[in-house]
Amino acid sequence: MKKKRILAMAMALAAVMMITACGDADTPAETPGETPAETPGEEPSGEDGDNVLKVQFNVEVASMDPQIATDGTSFEVIAAVTEGLYSVDADGSAIPAMVDTVEKSEDGLTYTFKLKDANWSNGTPVTADDFVFAWRRLVDPEVASEYAFIMGVAGVKNADAISSGEVAVEELGVTAEDEKTLVVELDFPVPYFESLMSFPSFLPMNEEFFTSVGDNYGTSPETLLANGPFKVTAYEPAATTISLEKNADYWDADAVALDGIQYQVIKDSQQTMLSYQNGDLDIATLSGEQVEQFMNDPEFVNVVAGYLWYVSPNQLVAGLENVNIRTGMALAFDKDAIANNILKDGSIPANFPVPTMLATGPDGKDFRETAGTYLETDKAKAVEYFEAGLAELGVTELTYTMLVEDTEASINVAQFLQSEWQTTLPGLTVELQTMPKKNRVERMQAGDYELVLTRWGPDYADPMTYLDMWTTGSSNNYGSWSNAEYDAIIEDAKKGDLALDLEARWEALKDAEKIVMDEAVIMPVYQKGDAVMVRSGVEGVEFHSVGINRVFKNATKN
Structure with missing residues (x-):
């Protein structure tokens, strides 16, 4: 387990050199004195051999809308169910996700992406139009996204002018050349452009589905789509438990070992550790005196944030x-x-x-x-x-x-x-x-x-x-x-x-x-800094200091 601590710290240190995702966030919880509820149909946690990872947050998910969310807690869950052009590996380096191939112009101002054959969880293909709709929505002044600025950081043509209301959203430098070809034009070269594409604000959105659910988007499993490793099965705003299950329709489903993830919001540190010790949590964050109490435990991990x-x-x-x-x-x-x-x-x-x-x-x-x-x-x-x-x-x-x-x-x-x-x-x-x-x-x-x-x-x-x-x-x-x-x-x-x-x-x-x-x-x-307990037998959790705090796609639970 000492080896695991060193590995986790090394991953975190490497991640700070790369780009992934971010805003205002931390990790897990439920209200003090309450015991996290079991999700219907799931086997109990602990020694019963279930393959659902139990993860603590200490704040609620604020939004499941990738173009509206601003905090790391929300980003973590959103990124578990939605995949963009790129994701990141254990070291925090950008790796192709929805991208099959990419061509870059010599001046660094044009990217042509060919998308993989992939589907949303309702069976609809993921297309270039899904990115065009999402990106235009991000910079649309009427949407007033707090993260509209990130499109300008990425250098996408006309992004800042559109956000300020000077230019129509249709003038954004992103075009669906055909169903599987996305062309992105930049105002100026951005050396870290591809890495920035893993950031949740750039995730795709299916326009037809979004329009069909309207203002209710992202408020329940029925108003969410997934094209990532997991999909939401239980969620409502301000919920203390969020349940995900493996997305069988995900293009890389064979690489996902977990059956699902259950996030539990527990704000009280003593209740958090009781839940962890009782086997109701696999990953929990410590605070205050708890750090000294458990720092020599073989399941203790210290992560640079x-x-x-x-x-x-x-x-x-x-x-x-x-x-x-x-x-x-x-x-x-x-x-x-x-x-x-x-x-x-x-x-x-x-x-x-x-x-x-x-x-x-x-x-x-x-x-x-x-x-x-x-x-x-x-x-x-x-x-x-x-x-x-x-x-x-x-x-x-x-x-x-x-x-x-x-x-x-x-x-x-x-x-x-x-x-x-x-x-x-x-x-x-x-x-x-x-x-x-x-x-x-x-x-x-x-x-x-x-x-x-x-x-x-x-x-x-x-x-x-x-x-x-x-x-x-x-x-x-x-x-x-x-x-x-x-x-x-x-x-x-x-x-x-x-x-x-x-x-x-x-x-x-x-x-x-x-x-x-x-x-x-x-x-x-x-x-x-984060002092974290990771249950023995849980491997492959990726901790990142830049962007999405934790990635569970490659996690295993034995």
Whole structure:
């Protein structure tokens, strides 16, 4: 089992160099005190020889719509039942999925994909039109997908102009030449284009089926189609149990050993471990004191994760537009204590907005090796900045409410932040409001918050997957910060002269990161680590730090 731990960590480290998928997410659960229900027709778990993998989440699936979903939990389930042009292997490298063959033009601006013969779970063939419909839907302003920007990241022709309402969706650079031939045109070459095609937002959608179920799409097994390794057999929004079974119609069904997957939402860590020890879970995530308790267990696996947890201040809220107030708050809490005393799961203090082990530059070094560190805990300076901000605002005290999702780890971290702020910064009161993750994300998207403890996971292995969030008008710029110099750097690095000069681009991204931190656009807290229990006999689970967190296609359960 020691060998398995090392292998899992190696896979995670390799994955950070590649592109897969992402947004805002973690892992599994059910409500405290409740026992996960058995799915009708399934044999009980544990020693009875069933071949259904029992997997824990600690937050609910927010959406089963690939063009609407924004979080890693949803992406994980969506990617288990839907397959795009590419998927990823155990090392995180892009491998053909729906693609049979591909031709690339010499200038890197045109890709011609021939699709495999494959069917949806209702027997309908997967066609090039399914990709055209899905991709147009992703950038359609009327759909208002939070991930519309990713089409522009991929360089697809006219993507950004369509998202901003300047050009009709029919002008997107994707065409069905025939039923099995998909042609994609780019505005500029994107070296990681094929790898990005494994990201869930680019997954296909059958237009006829989508139209037939209308607004109910993705709310039940009957309103979902699958063309991937598994298909959904039990699901409803906010459900604490989601059941998948092997998709017998999947083109590569012979490679899928599991009969199915049962996801269980269990938010309480003690209940999680009780379920694991009782044999009701095969994969479970630990937190806090549990890590020390089980770290020497042969089934314990420590996985490096790419998620950055941070506090986002809404700069449209009085007081939070002041850079001194934000900086004072960012310096006022002990990040080491959060990582080492509260989480204890391999998380590290974050003195940066771009995580470590995300991407390697043209110099062959990790971005963090040659970039700076910022907003390191300094309580004395925190007081100086905060008092300066109060003076500039002409007030002696400030009160804010911070949104927190209702998972144990998030609540524990938020309570510590609250204590640190109120102890270190006289005059500051922070109240906490807990809610399910889906509601937290909805409040953020609506701009209906003051402070929020949130996270971002990398969609692809480049600093831009973080830095692009804080451009003016970005759908992920929840705090409504704007800086013309910053916008210019990011635009040049994406599409301008910098895009063609890799060394200069890398240095410019470091400059952009410094601007974000100098203005305390966010308050970084920690980079996530995952302490996971994987039951003996379960092999082939792929952990990824970039994109989709876990892939179960090649998993086996003995």
